[in-house]
Amino acid sequence: MNWLDIFFYDTTGAFLAEIAVRVVIMFTMIILFLRFTGKRGVRQLSIFELTIILSLGSIAGDPMFTKELPLIQAVWIMSLIISLYRLCTWLMMKCQVFEDFLEGKPLYIVEDGVLVLDKIKKGGMSQDEFFAEMRYQGIEHLGQVRVGLLETDGNFSVLLFEKNKVRYGLPIFPRYYQSVSQIETGRAYACMYCGQVATISSSKETCSRCNNNDMGWAQAINSTVIR
Structure with a gap:
């Protein structure tokens, strides 16, 4: 057993550089997403907001280090999540019943x-x-x-x-x-x-x-x- 395999296995310098690029891109996408959600995204989270954040973490995590996952897929999924968030926010402003369903009541x-x-x-x-x-x-x-x-x-x-x-x-x-x-x-x-x-x-x-x-x-x- 080669103990170095625990830390490196078949990792190459080129793949480490690729990971750096992926992390920078996905990190930027997370920042942009939180900017789109507004200040509510950095306070204590409601169930609706927690769902969005958990989805965001799942979407952003794997493409950072998985070679087989192209970044365009993650960017596309994250764009859809942003669109759904905007749609739900608009519907909550228009329909009190929908807002109560997503956010709950005090x-x-x-x-x-x-x-x-x-x-x-x-x-x-x-x-x-x-x-x-x-x-x-x-x-x-x-x-x-x-x-x-x-x-x-x-x-x-x-x-x-x-x-x-x-x-x-x-x-x-x-x-x-x-x-x-x-x-x-x-x-x-x-x-x-x-x-x-x-x-x-x-x-x-x-x-x-x-x-x-x-x-x-x-x-x-x-x-x-x-x-």
């Missing part, structure tokens, strides 16, 4: 300080992931959030209550997001499943909003956002 995850459970399931993210997104934005509890929206590109947008309208809410930092065993009279507690705030008499009490008593209750807080 989902309201938090409304008036409580979780919208049916939308969370559609979003395909866990409760911990939503809480992490809110913590990144300096949110301490759900009572600070008027609206929490999961965008089609995966970003999480929030609208906050005014400081004088912040209510008691479910804490989302791990230290405070813990079920209590002893209930203090007059204190507000939040359902750890849906965020509903109530005064309860027992830590085993069933939430009137989600009918859940498995996750328990956490002590609600009403601190304002500090920014």
Whole structure:
């Protein structure tokens, strides 16, 4: 066994030069393609944009080093992909149903300080992931959030209550997001499943909003956002 074959095999200097030319051409085509798609192509990607990028990578990769694949085929396929992208973009501007099919719809995850459970399931993210997104934005509890929206590109947008309208809410930092065993009279507690705030008499009490008593209750807080 010749160990040099692992690195070189039948590679010649001429083929290495050919690869350099192929890489430069395909790299240029990728740059041009991303310029055609506009700034959306360099942000977080929607499902539609991710499909385009994955197709682009597959088209550009093989012709860079495969001698049997002429570059004209890759250029032609990439041109078709650009045309399809432009066509889909035009159709999305003309037809809301088509846009919703390709891009999806934003989902309201938090409304008036409580979780919208049916939308969370559609979003395909866990409760911990939503809480992490809110913590990144300096949110301490759900009572600070008027609206929490999961965008089609995966970003999480929030609208906050005014400081004088912040209510008691479910804490989302791990230290405070813990079920209590002893209930203090007059204190507000939040359902750890849906965020509903109530005064309860027992830590085993069933939430009137989600009918859940498995996750328990956490002590609600009403601190304002500090920014």
